[in-house]
Amino acid sequence: MATIVITGGTDGMGRALALEFLQRGDTVAVVGRSQEKGQSLLDAAKDTAGRAIFLQADLSSMSANRRVIEALRAEFAVVDVLVLCARHFRSTRLITDEGFEHTFATFYLSRFMFSHGLVAQLERASRPVVMNVGGPGEGGEVHWDNLTLAQGYDGFTALGQAGIANDMLGIAFAEAYPEIAYVLFHPGIVAGSFAGEYDAEMEKMIADLTETGRPVAEAIVPILDAIDRPQSEPLTVLAQGAPIELFAGVDWAAAKRMEDITRPLLAPYLTPSVHAS
Ligand SMILES: NC(=O)c1ccc[n+]([C@@H]2O[C@H](COP(=O)([O-])OP(=O)(O)OC[C@H]3O[C@@H](n4cnc5c(N)ncnc54)[C@H](OP(=O)(O)O)[C@@H]3O)[C@@H](O)[C@H]2O)c1
Numbered sequence: 362m363a364t365i366v367i368t369g370g371t372d373g374m375g376r377a378l379a380l381e382f383l384q385r386g387d388t389v390a391v392v393g394r395s396q397e398k399g400q401s402l403l404d405a406a407k408d409t410a411g412r413a414i415f416l417q418a419d420l421s422s423m424s425a426n427r428r429v430i431e432a433l434r435a436e437f438a439v440v441d442v443l444v445l446c447a448r449h450f451r452s453t454r455l456i457t458d459e460g461f462e463h464t465f466a467t468f469y470l471s472r473f474m475f476s477h478g479l480v481a482q483l484e485r486a487s488r489p490v491v492m493n494v495g496g497p498g499e500g501g502e503v504h505w506d507n508l509t510l511a512q513g514y515d516g517f518t519a520l521g522q523a524g525i526a527n528d529m530l531g532i533a534f535a536e537a538y539p540e541i542a543y544v545l546f547h548p549g550i551v552a553g554s555f556a557g558e559y560d561a562e563m564e565k566m567i568a569d570l571t572e573t574g575r576p577v578a579e580a581i582v583p584i585l586d587a588i589d590r591p592q593s594e595p596l597t598v599l600a601q602g603a604p605i606e607l608f609a610g611v612d613w614a615a616a617k618r619m620e621d622i623t624r625p626l627l628a629p630y631l632t633p634s635v636h637a638s
Contacts, residue, residue: 369447373553
C-alpha cells in the first residue's frame with residue numbers, strides 16, 4: 362500500500378484523487394485550508410479500504426507549510442507520491458503577513474517547500490512521483506524585479522508568474538533529484554471548485570467555466586495514469602496526458618535563477634536538513 366500526500370486535497374481534482382487512492386487501500390494525507398471540507402473527506406474515507414489523515418493549513422503561510430511538512434516527516438518514513446493541487450486565484454492583490462504575494466505563496470512557494478521538504482521520504486519509495494498539477498506550457502512571465510507585483514497586479518498576471526515559477530521548480534528539482542519522477546501536469550479546463558476570490562466580471566467567467574469544464578472524474582484519469590506509470594525521465598511535462606513543450610525561455614538558466622531567488626526568500630522557513638540544496 363502506498364503513502365500519498367495531497368495538498369489542496371479537499372476539493373476538485375485533489376479530493377477526487379484522494380478518494381481514488383483511498384479506494385485502493387492507500388494511506389492518504391490531505392492538506393487543505395477548510396476544516397469542514399477536511400472533515401467531509403474523512404467521512405467519505407470511512408467507506409474506503411484506505412486510511413485518511415487531514416492536516417489543516419493555510420498554505421499561503423510558509424510557517425504553516427513548515428509545520429505541516431514537519432508533521433508529515435514525523436508521521437511517514439516513506440512517501441510514494443506527492444500531489445500538488447492547492448491554488449487560489451485572487452482578482453485583487455494581497456500581501457501575506459510574511460510579505461509574499463498571495464498567489465506566488467500558495468501556488469508556487471508552498472509547492473517548493475513540499476517538493477524539497479519531502480525529498481528524503483520520496484527517495485525511500487521504490488517509484489517516487491511528484492505530481493505538480495498546474496498550467497505548464499501556458500505562458501506567463503516572471504517579473505524578476507517586481508515579484509510581489511507591486512506594480513501592474515492582475516489576477517492572471519499573478520497566476521501566470523506563479524505557474525511559470527512552478528515549471529522552473531520542476532526543471533531544477535528534476536536536475537537535483539533525477540531518481541524522483543517529477544511531473545508538470547496541465548489538466549485543461551476542469552469543473553473543480555475554482556478556489557479563489559473573484560471580482561464580478563471574473564465571477565461570470567468562472568460560472569461559464571464551471572458549466573463547460575470537463576468533469577473532475579474524467580480529468581483525473583490521465584493524472585492517475587501518469588502517477589501509476591511514471592516515465593523514466595526525471596521530468597515529464599503533460600497536458601491532459603499528452604507530452605507538451607514548456608513555454609519558450611523556461612529553461613535551466615531561468616530555473617536556476619528562480620531557485621537562487623527562492624531559497625533566500627524561504628530561508629526563515631526551510632529546515633536546513635530537510636531542504637538542503
Ligand atoms: N480547474 C481548472 O480548470 C484548472 C486549469 C488549469 C490548471 N489547474 C490546476 O489544477 C489544480 C487543481 O485544480 P482544481 O480545479 O481541482 O482545484 P480547486 O477545485 O480550485 O481546489 C483547490 C484546492 O486547493 C485548496 N486551497 C486553496 N487555497 C489554499 C490555501 N491557502 N491553503 C490550503 N489549501 C488551499 C482548496 O481548499 P479550499 O476550498 O478550502 O480553498 C482546494 O482544496 C490547481 O492547482 C490548478 O493549478 C486547474
